[in-house]
Amino acid sequence: MRLAANSLSGPVEDVAGQAGHREHPPRMGFFTDTSVCIGCKACEVACKEWNEVPEDGLNLLGMSMDNTGSLGASSWRHVAFIEQPRRLARHDAGIAGLPVGPSGTEATAGIVESALRRAPRGGGELGTSPYEPGHVPAVPLADGPERTDFRWLMMSDVCKHCTHAACLDVCPTGALVRTEFGTVVVQQDICNGCGYCVSACPFGVIDRRPGDGRAHKCTLCYDRLRGGLEPACAKACPTSSIQYGELDALHERARGRLEALRASGVAEARLYGEDATDGVGGCGAFFLLLDEPAVYGLPSTPVVASRDLPAMWKAAGVAALGLLAAALSAFMEPRER
């Protein structure tokens, strides 16, 4: 077996072809433009409905309007809400100078954060299984500096369908496959729930569903794609924040949108996941963000661990030879005895 060029990392021209699909459609993907997301969560609902994704808990997290919390085995779209005390370009929130008091977001978020860390999975429950935060003390709306400008960042997160998908690389059963569309899908009749993909994913997307025992994540609506339809989330999105299409065309559209935003004063706008030279070889689902990736809970420099696999095996080989040598030497009798 011969390894193709850039089979473990780096840019790949034809992902589906590299995976063995001879004749295949162009690579399809998502461009999620967070600058027009209104946080309606229609994507979350449409995804659950179409894919029959079970309930992941109906609890209120007690902070922001995000009660999903995270992507998980039972949340394949997740809308993040971030309130920031700053202005979006020339937008006037209309409350500067008014006696509305400071935002309570930071205080409540701090309480929920520390409660989450005490949860059995350290907060990994979110998006996958019910999480009951318990009693969250009320935060008095204390006097403080007047509220100045503010902005809401909203972002519908999803599986990135990486060019070099760590989940797919490490899957020992072949349950995770690259489809003809270049997307990454778990075959539920194959997965035996080994959990390797969960720890391999540099984006914290895929997870194992308790009770079910198998790994689940966004399929980019593989069944709908096969039928010539767009994914349920993109179909439901009322502002075209979620755009589905050929990845090349989406890249072009995203670059145009980025330029337009910057021209209108949104200097902090940036693309995330579109760069084929990044640590995962670029993503099939990429984003336009209005702040650093970390603010949205995204890794700032995601890397597919398999990139270093040859070096890891080399180290293991040296260690294995060392063990063999140690065992041999242990049976060498000291001469003087």
Place this chain on the structure above:
Amino acid sequence: MSTTNGRDARAERGPAGASARERRGAPQDGSAEMAMVARARPASYYGRAVLKPPVWGEDIAYYFFLGGLSAGASLLAVGADQTGRSALRRGGRLGALGSLGLGMFFLVKDLGRPERFHHMLRVAKLTSPMSVGTWILSAYGAACGMAAAAEVWPKRLAPRPAGRLLAATGRPAGLAAGLLAPVVAAYTAVLLADTAVPAWNAARRELPFVFTASAAASAGGLGMIVAPPSEAAPARRLAQYGAIVELAASRRLEARREVALEPYLFGNAGRLLNRASALTAAGVLGSMLAGRRSRVAAVASGAALLAGGMYERLGILRAGVASTTDPRYVNGG
């Protein structure tokens, strides 16, 4: 990354308050110097984890320990077979099969769908250390099984065809198991390193040495228990080599002072790993001082080495989990 684009400090610190980080971030054992001191809070989504915590429970640490033990025991058995140490050979072969079997039980039990364990055998994937490991384990398990069968085949049934076959294949099977054993001990380190888990991935150069050395120390401990002191000199030496390399590799992890390696030093994982080092050191010292003369001391030293190996794997597992629950290890800060 901060202040350069003229944003105010509060926005830089992300949406959530700094309080939780500062309360929680500092290690509880007083070694706060290494951790962050009242640093500006790095950007994160409400302090949430970026990664998913591993779904692997303690079962997987038991498997890592038992697999390594089995590998080391197979090596001891080969040496014992070649040098005429029958008790060490017998204990090594049976110990190797027993610990492998028990390890496989934990491995399958930790699956989300244990009844589908054989799905591992439907593909062979070079990009998956777990797949590579499955095939190595299959070959190793067969060799291990034949060597152990030769050991327990009743004497009175020796003239039967099966008995003659086992008598002929016992030694080559043991040798095959011994040759595969180092890979069995080392591949699990690649399995952990080949993840996005910060503490495991950052230790990718050291982990294979920790794992093979720990396998040597554990197997040395087993050898001291199953063989009389007169036969156990190689086991004592193997334990010494293993303990030295294991302790050196752990030191190196500490010396690197990398943020992603902090979980090995602090908290629950740090305590387990300290216990592992103490038990391993005690086991080796005991074997050196009294292991040659007293069977009781040899057994006690061997037990300490086994416990040390077990805590080593548990500590490594816990450190990995801890490194996924804090966004700092992924996005810095």
